[in-house]
Amino acid sequence: MSSKNAILSRLRHGRAASPANTAAFAAERASDAVTPDLDIMVSALEAAHARVFRSTTSQWADDLAKLARERGWANWWIGGDDVGRTWQAHDSEPATTVFSNWDSQKAPLFDAAEVALCRARAGIAETGTLVVESSPQVPRTLSLVPPVHVVVIDEDSVVGSLHQALARYENKSLPTNLIFISGPSKTADIQQTLAYGAHGPRELIVYLCRRE
Amino acid sequence: MSGFSPNPDQNFGVRIQEALGNEELRESFHGAMTFLREKRRQQFPDPDALDALRTRGAAIRERALAQLPDLLEQLEGQCQHNGIRVHWAEDAAEANEIITGIARKTGGKRVVKGKSMATEEIGLNTAFENAGFSCLESDMGEYIVQQAHETPSHIIMPAIHRNKASIARQFAEQIPDTPYTEDVDELIGIGRRVLRRAFADADIGISGVNFAIAETGTLCLVENEGNGRMSTTVPDTHIAVMGIEKVIEKLSDLPDLYRLLTRSATGQPITTYLNLISGPRKPDEIDGPRQVHLVLLDNGRSRIYADRQLRETLRCIRCGACMNHCPVYERLGGHAYGTVYPGPIGQVVMPQLLGLDKAGKLTQACSLNGACGEACPVKIPLPDLIRRLRHDGVSRTDSPVRGQGKQRKWIEATIWATWLSIHTHPRLYRLSTLMATRLRRLMPPLPRAWTRHRSPLRPAARTLHETLQQRERARQKESAREQ
Missing domain, CATH: 3.40.50.10420 (NagB/RpiA/CoA transferase-like)
Incomplete structure (x- = not known):
């Protein structure tokens, strides 16, 4: 008998020998709907050490260009999403790499990239969470490897709770990698002292945009 | 297993003594556990909401x-x-x-x-x-x-x-x-x-x-x-x-x-x-x-799954809250257990994985204070499971856990059998308490393992029954005089 069959047959025998108490399941409730509160979203993100700027769908690129000059960021990475294209077309654009080939671009991504820019498909107000879907336009490592991660998100894509964010995927196939991001990478593994930039981005910068 | 013992019962007592004597370790764990307990408490300000959430979590896992x-x-x-x-x-x-x-x-x-x-x-x-x-x-x-x-x-x-x-x-x-x-x-x-x-x-x-x-x-x-x-x-x-x-x-x-x-x-x-x-x-x-x-x-x-009670162990979502709330773990730290999973959940999981003959002693490192069971986010009745495994360790049952009965010691079994008999036979009970109080000077001193960290005990001069009776008689005499 294969290991699979042996394990499954033991479980089925065990279940028949002592069936579960199904009364316990009644304690569950249906998923809760919460009205998204953008102020809560901003304060939750800031509490997690992210920087949040309120902007608009037509204004964020100008705002970001200003911040980029102030900070002197030179090595930008984008994917193929709308945010990347807008940034690329922006006239004050610094040197920007379009991330399109893993094998040839892995080394510079790890060694030289300073800032990555991408769109969050949705947000969760309650916990200050950004929902980033992997796709051919948004590679998985874009939101992970460069030390600064800039996220653009539309206000009207923000939902109240994780329940509601996951409900968007009911009866649909999930992206290969669905990532919920709530702040820069961090650790408290040394004497419970919080330090940012453990392995992922040290800084998370969010442009929360009102649609115009 | 990398550094973990396949037989954690061996030298468990030695590891406990070492851990208790290590001041750096005691300080690290005391600080960390206090910190984590306080942070958790702040996240659950409403006890009713917490209980409702734990009930739902348990139901989802069940x-x-x-x-x-x-x-x-x-x-x-x-x-x-x-x-x-x-x-x-x-x-x-x-x-x-x-x-x-x-x-x-x-x-x-x-x-x-x-x-x-x-x-x-x-x-x-x-x-x-x-x-x-x-x-x-x-x-x-x-x-x-x-x-x-x-x-x-x-x-x-x-x-x-x-x-x-x-x-x-x-x-x-x-x-x-x-x-x-x-x-x-x-x-x-x-x-x-x-x-x-x-x-x-x-x-x-x-x-x-x-x-x-x-x-x-x-x-x-x-x-x-x-x-x-x-x-x-x-x-x-x-x-x-x-x-x-x-x-x-x-x-x-x-x-x-x-x-x-x-x-x-x-x-x-x-x-x-x-x-x-x-x-x-x-x-x-x-x-x-x-x-x-x-x-x-x-x-x-x-x-484990075949046993209805032990199956509750499998609800675990590996959060570590039971460790953070365990007064024994806080004082010993994780290494003393010698196991992959330390603390209360380890005391329940390890004997089931390794057998009671190899990890049954772990269940003794518990004061049954119940803190772990109250902290568990999926309501695993950890104290009940620890007691169950202690029982399996000293008895022959139809439990699926290996090595059952292997923790049984004749002297302990005899003491408990005597205790049971005394406490279920009133005459024997009265006789034994009478003997204990009257012959208290003859009682041998308790073993050093007990008295090293505790004051030595001596039976009282009168039994509790006698003391209460005496008090009652005095009270009656008093009230008769007042009338």
Whole structure:
């Protein structure tokens, strides 16, 4: 008998020998709907050490260009999403790499990239969470490897709770990698002292945009 | 098992004495446990809401366990549909064989690993070393512990027993071109630099799984650092290892369990990353692993499953809250247990995995104060299970746990049999209390093991019955005089 069959047959025998108490399941409730509160979203993100700027769908690129000059960021990475294209077309654009080939671009991504820019498909107000879907336009490592991660998100894509964010995927196939991001990478593994930039981005910068 | 004992009962007493005498360790654990308990408390300000959430969490886990064989088959089907290859392992040896086999086929040699208790359980690092691979732990705490050739002392915070000065010394000695610094940001920066190189160069990434969703064929990983995402995204091959009990039914089961996990474990409302993996890189995608494998590990779980009471052990979501609230764990730390899973959940899981003859003594390191059961986010009745295993350890029952009755000692059994007989026969009881009070001067002193930390005890001159009777007579006399 294969290991699979042996394990499954033991479980089925065990279940028949002592069936579960199904009364316990009644304690569950249906998923809760919460009205998204953008102020809560901003304060939750800031509490997690992210920087949040309120902007608009037509204004964020100008705002970001200003911040980029102030900070002197030179090595930008984008994917193929709308945010990347807008940034690329922006006239004050610094040197920007379009991330399109893993094998040839892995080394510079790890060694030289300073800032990555991408769109969050949705947000969760309650916990200050950004929902980033992997796709051919948004590679998985874009939101992970460069030390600064800039996220653009539309206000009207923000939902109240994780329940509601996951409900968007009911009866649909999930992206290969669905990532919920709530702040820069961090650790408290040394004497419970919080330090940012453990392995992922040290800084998370969010442009929360009102649609115009 | 890498550094963990297959027979933790051996020298348990010696390890306890050593732990209690180690001031640095006592201080580290006292500080960390107080900190974590307080952070958790702040996350659950409303006790009624907390209880309702724990009840829901328990129900979600119970519902999954009730359908466990079906959900595992559904998970396998959905994963395969998503392009994830699924393997089944009866025990640690088979799991290690499967994993090193996959690794060998890739042709690569360099392995990075995200934090995973299932891989600690099977001793995967040792198996990799023996097979000629280098396997680097990438969680900051695990990295520190591995570099020092130690084992984790807490399931969520592996290096909790270490202070920053000793980590600073270790980094300065072991990592080339590293000056001594006690600045935590700089120490983390040093780890980041070393591990980034390792991620970029790795051929194979290993991870655990916090929850696996049967409905969608999705692996959920919960973390703050990003090393889990690195390990599962950058190398060409990702191998995930999970205990078969980790499966949940639906995507909508995730939010409540996730909320309970992060708040119970570290008192965080949310972790930095919740990473849902539903397949390898698609042909048109730019990055991500080219192959994803899932190893389903039994290792005794299906045996536990057959017993209705012990099955509750399998609800565990590995948050560590039971450790953080255990007064014994706080004083001993994780290493004294000598097991992969320390603290209350370890005292329940390890005897079931290793047998009561090898790990039954662990259940004695408990005062049955009940704090673990009250903290458990999925309401596992840990004190009841500890008592059950103590019972199985000294009796012959039809329990599926191996080594039952092996903790039985004739002297203890005789003492309890006598005690039972005295306390169920009133005449015998009166006679024995009379003897104890009248002949109290003849009582031998208690063994030193008892009196070393406690005042010596002597029976009273009168029994409680006599004292109360005497008091009653005096009261009656008093009231008669007043009238």
